[in-house]
Amino acid sequence: MECRKYESQFNDYLDGELSLQESEKLQFHLRKCLSCYRKWNSLQKTKEILSRLPNLHPPAHLSAVVMARLKERRLRKILWPFDYIPRWLPLGVAAAGLIVSLTFWQVLPPSFSFRSFFSGQDNTLNMSGTSSQSAANFSARRGGSQTPVPVMVLRVKDFSRADRQLESMLRSISEPVVQEREPTRSLNSSSARLIDVKVPEQRFPHLLRELHKIGHLDQSEVEVHRLANPQRQKAISLRIVVVGNGSDVEIHHLRK
Amino acid sequence: METGPLAQQSRSFKQEEEQLLVDRCRQGDRDSFAELMRLHQKQIYNFTYRMLGSEEEAEDLTQDIFVAAFRGIRRFRGEAKFSTWLYRIALNQTRNRIKYLARRDFFARQSRRLRPGEESPWQNPELLADIAPTPEQWTLSKSLAIQVQSCLNQMAPQARQILLLRDVQGFSYEELSEMLSLNPGTVKSRLHRARAALQECLADKLE
Numbered sequence: 370m371e372c373r374k375y376e377s378q379f380n381d382y383l384d385g386e387l388s389l390q391e392s393e394k395l396q397f398h399l400r401k402c403l404s405c406y407r408k409w410n411s412l413q414k415t416k417e418i419l420s421r422l423p424n425l426h427p428p429a430h431l432s433a434v435v436m437a438r439l440k441e442r443r444l445r446k447i448l449w450p451f452d453y454i455p456r457w458l459p460l461g462v463a464a465a466g467l468i469v470s471l472t473f474w475q476v477l478p479p480s481f482s483f484r485s486f487f488s489g490q491d492n493t494l495n496m497s498g499t500s501s502q503s504a505a506n507f508s509a510r511r512g513g514s515q516t517p518v519p520v521m522v523l524r525v526k527d528f529s530r531a532d533r534q535l536e537s538m539l540r541s542i543s544e545p546v547v548q549e550r551e552p553t554r555s556l557n558s559s560s561a562r563l564i565d566v567k568v569p570e571q572r573f574p575h576l577l578r579e580l581h582k583i584g585h586l587d588q589s590e591v592e593v594h595r596l597a598n599p600q601r602q603k604a605i606s607l608r609i610v611v612v613g614n615g616s617d618v619e620i621h622h623l624r625k
Numbered sequence: 626m627e628t629g630p631l632a633q634q635s636r637s638f639k640q641e642e643e644q645l646l647v648d649r650c651r652q653g654d655r656d657s658f659a660e661l662m663r664l665h666q667k668q669i670y671n672f673t674y675r676m677l678g679s680e681e682e683a684e685d686l687t688q689d690i691f692v693a694a695f696r697g698i699r700r701f702r703g704e705a706k707f708s709t710w711l712y713r714i715a716l717n718q719t720r721n722r723i724k725y726l727a728r729r730d731f732f733a734r735q736s737r738r739l740r741p742g743e744e745s746p747w748q749n750p751e752l753l754a755d756i757a758p759t760p761e762q763w764t765l766s767k768s769l770a771i772q773v774q775s776c777l778n779q780m781a782p783q784a785r786q787i788l789l790l791r792d793v794q795g796f797s798y799e800e801l802s803e804m805l806s807l808n809p810g811t812v813k814s815r816l817h818r819a820r821a822a823l824q825e826c827l828a829d830k831l832e
Contacts, residue, residue, distance in 0.1 A: 380817045384798075411831045415824045418773055419792040427670035428684055432662050435691045439655060442692070 371398070372405050379412050518565065519591040520608045525584035528560045528613040535564070535611060538579045542572055560613035567606045580609070643707050650698045658698070662691050665708065668794060669715055675789050676719050677726070678735050678778045686722050690715045705803055712796075712804050716786060723782050732778060769830055776826035784819035791816050 375398045381387045382395055399406045525531035568576050580586045591607055643664065649657035669690055674683035693714050701710050726732060777785050790796045790804070801816075802809045824831065 380813070380820065411824055411828070412820060414831050415820055415827060416792050418769065418827065419788065419823070422675070422773060422793060423770065424667065424671050425674055425680070427666050427687065431666055431670070431684060431687060432659060435662060435688050436655065436659055438688065438692050439658075439695055442696075 372402060375399075375402075375405055376408060379409055382409075383412060383416055518606050518608045520610055521580070521591050522587040523580055523584045523609055523611045524587075525611060525613060528562075528611070531583050531611060532562060534583050535580075535609075538583070539564070539566065542568065542576060542579070562611045564609045564611065565606070566609060567604045569604050573605055584611075640706075644703065647698070647701065647703065647707050650695070651701070658695055661707070665711055666691070668708075669711070672712075672715060672789055672794060673719060675774070675777060675793065676782070676785060677722065678732075678774055682722070682726065682731075686718060689722075690718050693718060706800070709796075709800050709803055712790070712794075716804060719786070720782065735778060772827065772830060773823075776823055779826065780819065780822055784815065784822060787812065787815050788819040788823060792820070 375395055378387060378391065378395055382392060387395065399409055523531075523535075566576075577586070577588065591605075643661070646657040646661045646664075650661060666687065670683055670687045673686040673690070674680060677683055677686065690711075694711055697714065701707070777788075780788070787801065787805070790801055791798075796804070798809045798812055801807075801812045805812065807815075
């Protein structure tokens with residue numbers, strides 16, 4: 370019982386935390402109790418061993434490396450002064466933005482207009498690139514068909530002259546051929562025009578020849594359409610976009 | 626430890642010098658920080674070495690501790706001693722590093738490497754030439770030093786750190802209590818348990 374009491378004082382004695390009186394009592398006990406003395410001796414040696422553990426010298430370059438790291442950090446801080454915003458964040462945001470843009474690009478129809486989306490207008494009507502009213506009329510005059518009409522782009526040098534030539538040519542092919550004409554759909558431009566025509570199958574080569582005479586004709590879309598629909602139709606519906614040279618932006622809008 | 630009036634005066638000068646360096650550091654003076662580092666790097670390096678048992682890791686960790694100290698020095702208000710504050714950073718960084726290394730099975734590999742009788746840093750004569758600058762400081766046999774490190778590695782990090790801070794680095798209970806955010810009674814009881822564990826581990830060498 371007495372030994373246990375003294376054993377509990379070993380650590381305090383070792384740390385010099387026992388009072389003088391308690392220390393004397395403990396020393397007296399240690400002199401007469403071999404078991405306690407052995408335990409005390411072992412503890413004392415343990416502390417001694419720890420205090421005599423060799424001290425390693427830190428590498429000579431340690432300080433220089435730390436100072437270099439601090440310098441590097443200072444440079445990085447100049448380039449990116451926002452301590453609490455991780456440096457990968459802008460890249461992450463850009464990547465997320467790119468993914469969202471690509472997703473929209475794939476999901477939305479190519480003619481989707483963000484401007485009209487946010488202004489609350491009906492995108493489906495604006496897909497033709499006209500005001501809602503004229504688009505509806507246009508669609509009705511085309512028999513309400515939503516099937517895509519192949520487009521031919523006719524690039525001309527002198528727009529007004531070509532326009533006159535085209536008008537007389539289309540009349541000459543045959544009167545009922547020209548089904549629709551929408552000269553005002555060209556985004557208020559005087560250098561572009563959109564014409565919807567329906568031409569009998571047998572007159573189509575003639576129309577192409579005449580168009581080639583007026584300007585440079587891109588008919589690839591019509592050819593693709595004809596290849597994709599090999600059954601002979603009585604009449605071919607198509608859209609002619611007439612533009613002066615250099616009006617690529619207008620071609621894009623008129624294609625819509 | 627010296628306790629005479631001259632020693633006390635010298636300690637007071639040291640503290641004043643340290644405080645001056647800290648003040649300059651807080652204004653961004655890197656030279657003062659280099660000087661502070663020079664004063665403390667040996668203790669910190671030895672502490673991290675004893676905690677991790679590897680010189681490479683100790684070097685890395687010491688670097689991290691001083692970089693973290695420089696980053697946080699503006700927040701040091703001087704309420705505690707600079708060394709106490711620095712060791713608090715060292716303890717946090719060491720705790721994180723131990724977790725990181727434990728996940729990578731580092732300590733298991735280390736204990737296999739440090740098996741007594743096998744090649745270890747302590748048996749490398751070139752390394753030992755660097756050890757113990759004064760003769761009286763080092764009288765332990767190499768095998769005992771290896772055994773002590775092996776025992777330390779086997780102990781829980783909490784026990785190891787308290788043992789090293791008190792019995793190797795010589796911090797007082799009050800300082801330990803502040804560093805570890807524990808009350809002095811808890812510090813004492815943890816230290817006594819840690820000593821007992823080491824005593825048991827070294828039993829055959831102590832007889």
